Amino acid sequence: MRREIPLIITGVVGVGFLIQYFIPHAPFSYMSDWFSDWFSIVGACAIVLGALNLLKISAQKAIKRKKDWVYSLVIIASFLLIVIVGLLEGKDFRVAGTNFDWLYNYMYIPLSATMFAILAFFVASASYRAFRARNFEATLLLVAAFFVMLGRVPVGDVISNFMPEGWRLSNLASWVMNYPQSAGQRAIMIGIGLGIVSTSLRVILGIERSHIGGGK
Amino acid sequence: MSTKAKEILTLALIVVFCLVFYIRKVSGGEGIIFSPLVSWLVIAAMIISLLWVLVLTIKGRLISRRVVFVYVGIALALPLFMPFSQKIPISPEVQALYDSVKTLKPGSKVLISFDYDPPSAPELQPMAESFIRLCFERDLKVIIMGLWPQGPQQANMALEKVLSDDKMKAKNLKYGEDYVNLGFQTGNEFVIQRMGTSFESMFPTDYRGTSYDSLPLVRNVKNFSNIEYSFNLSAGFPGSVEWVQIAVDRYGVQLGLGNTAVQAPQMYTYLNAGQVTGILGGMNGGAEFESLCHYKGKATKYMLSQSFSHMIVIAFIIIGNVAYFLSGRKSALKKK
Numbered sequence: 001m002r003r004e005i006p007l008i009i010t011g012v013v014g015v016g017f018l019i020q021y022f023i024p025h026a027p028f029s030y031m032s033d034w035f036s037d038w039f040s041i042v043g044a045c046a047i048v049l050g051a052l053n054l055l056k057i058s059a060q061k062a063i064k065r066k067k068d069w070v071y072s073l074v075i076i077a078s079f080l081l082i083v084i085v086g087l088l089e090g091k092d093f094r095v096a097g098t099n100f101d102w103l104y105n106y107m108y109i110p111l112s113a114t115m116f117a118i119l120a121f122f123v124a125s126a127s128y129r130a131f132r133a134r135n136f137e138a139t140l141l142l143v144a145a146f147f148v149m150l151g152r153v154p155v156g157d158v159i160s161n162f163m164p165e166g167w168r169l170s171n172l173a174s175w176v177m178n179y180p181q182s183a184g185q186r187a188i189m190i191g192i193g194l195g196i197v198s199t200s201l202r203v204i205l206g207i208e209r210s211h212i213g214g215g216k
Numbered sequence: 217m218s219t220k221a222k223e224i225l226t227l228a229l230i231v232v233f234c235l236v237f238y239i240r241k242v243s244g245g246e247g248i249i250f251s252p253l254v255s256w257l258v259i260a261a262m263i264i265s266l267l268w269v270l271v272l273t274i275k276g277r278l279i280s281r282r283v284v285f286v287y288v289g290i291a292l293a294l295p296l297f298m299p300f301s302q303k304i305p306i307s308p309e310v311q312a313l314y315d316s317v318k319t320l321k322p323g324s325k326v327l328i329s330f331d332y333d334p335p336s337a338p339e340l341q342p343m344a345e346s347f348i349r350l351c352f353e354r355d356l357k358v359i360i361m362g363l364w365p366q367g368p369q370q371a372n373m374a375l376e377k378v379l380s381d382d383k384m385k386a387k388n389l390k391y392g393e394d395y396v397n398l399g400f401q402t403g404n405e406f407v408i409q410r411m412g413t414s415f416e417s418m419f420p421t422d423y424r425g426t427s428y429d430s431l432p433l434v435r436n437v438k439n440f441s442n443i444e445y446s447f448n449l450s451a452g453f454p455g456s457v458e459w460v461q462i463a464v465d466r467y468g469v470q471l472g473l474g475n476t477a478v479q480a481p482q483m484y485t486y487l488n489a490g491q492v493t494g495i496l497g498g499m500n501g502g503a504e505f506e507s508l509c510h511y512k513g514k515a516t517k518y519m520l521s522q523s524f525s526h527m528i529v530i531a532f533i534i535i536g537n538v539a540y541f542l543s544g545r546k547s548a549l550k551k552k
Contacts, residue, residue: 024466029413036410037417040403047402091425094369096376104369109334116335120525124288125281128532132540142533149530152477152500154302155523170305182484189485 007206014204255298291528295520310504313472313494322355324444330367336451342502342515343474344374358395363454399423405458412467440467449474
């Protein structure tokens with residue numbers, strides 16, 4: 001029964017969700033609202049659970065002096081600092097001028113922006129070392145990337161200013177994005193969609209059982 | 217000089233450079249702007265040095281990735297001090313979004329979902345500011361929410377910037393009547409689904425804790441049918457895909473998108489299918505929108521840096537391919 005009950009719940013809820021999507025009227029609409037409310041409640045609990053789990057794992061790592069344990073200490077200190085400051089500020093902790101707002105503006109934003117900004121350097125370095133015209137397909141990708149990279153910035157039109165209106169690099173970049181790129185994206189999305197449908201059906205019908213821990 | 221010493225020297229130079237600008241700013245000095253001659257000399261120096269790198273590559277001396285990093289750093293930083301302005305060509309998808317907002321009557325309610333966090337702010341924050349500015353200029357009512365925890369905080373920053381403008385101050389916009397921030401709600405796409413039947417159930421209070429019923433702007437907003445237009449600023453999941461699949465497909469919401477450059481290509485499929493009214497893609501999309509709104513914001517200011525960095529990346533791809541073909545199509549650069 002430990003396996004059958006979760007499978008039955010999964011099947012019933014899965015079928016219920018399918019029905020409410022195609023028949024958005026009572027009583028199915030109530031079910032949709034009810035599940036949505038509960039999803040938000042569970043989601044809110046999961047955030048707390050996730051934060052506590054991060055704290056627990058970091059604490060264990062720091063206590064056992066595992067590799068890079070110092071970073072775990074930084075996590076714990078940052079976590080406690082932001083939580084304590086937020087709690088001390090009360091319900092208006094996000095209002096401009098509070099200590100929490102200061103931490104957000106002058107610590108969180110610069111740190112996270114720095115992490116993301118490093119990407120520009122790695123993209124350039126990776127392009128230099130790995131973006132090669134190895135074969136026809138790679139050359140095609142390279143040429144398309146050239147046009148889009150140049151066409152997506154104003155300098156592209158400065159370079160192609162001699163071309164007639166409608167044939168400049170910005171127009172070419174728009175064409176690449178709207179047609180070949182879009183077609184490729186559609187193929188990927190349709191593939192993903194079909195994959196989701198087949199996997200969902202396997203879960204609903206109880207063929208796929210990995211989510212309850214075991215079986216195929 | 218050893219590699220370590222070179223790295224320390226580069227870092228020291230950057231720190232000194234930053235300190236000079238910081239001290240100038242703190243002491244109330246004007247921002248440093250290069251003269252056109254200096255700017256052209258900098259550009260010429262960059263081109264010559266890139267040609268030198270190409271010559272070195274042809275001779276078989278490959279440069280290390282640290283040199284690429286320095287070039288990218290220079291290409292991003294120095295254009296910020298150059299006086300050049302660029303004509304920004306408007307793409308059809310940005311024009312379409314602008315036109316769709318222009319058709320809204322004064323007093324129409326616009327829902328803006330801030331689904332991003334600070335790492336994506338350089339691309340999305342300028343869009344948020346110019347979009348909110350346009351809404352206020354056209355006397356539209358703005359309702360803000362977020363599916364990402366940091367979203368409403370980013371919205372507050374955008375609001376603060378827009379409302380500090382003299383033109384906006386003259387409008388005497390009031391919180392709760394002209395704009396409202398409903399805050400963050402957990403639940404990803406289920407939040408959008410539930411908003412299809414009841415906004416209040418997902419946002420019983422705004423981010424300040426004021427109850428939904430006491431906010432005049434949203435008091436009569438029951439669900440999406442009371443919203444004239446929606447704009448989603450998205451950097452990933454949950455974001456634009458979920459808004460299209462639920463709000464647009466299921467509830468018929470009129471939706472415009474502002475996406476990071478990484479996410480934007482996926483959204484073109486929805487644009488071509490008519491599911492979204494327009495897309496602002498990356499910083500370039502933001503700059504185009506600012507141009508349409510006759511406003512010079514951060515996106516416009518940063519476009520020169522973007523142009524230079526794209527050119528540098530293209531130059532290094534060419535240099536890398538020269539090295540690849542000269543070395544008999546062996547990936548010699550991987551060792552570097």
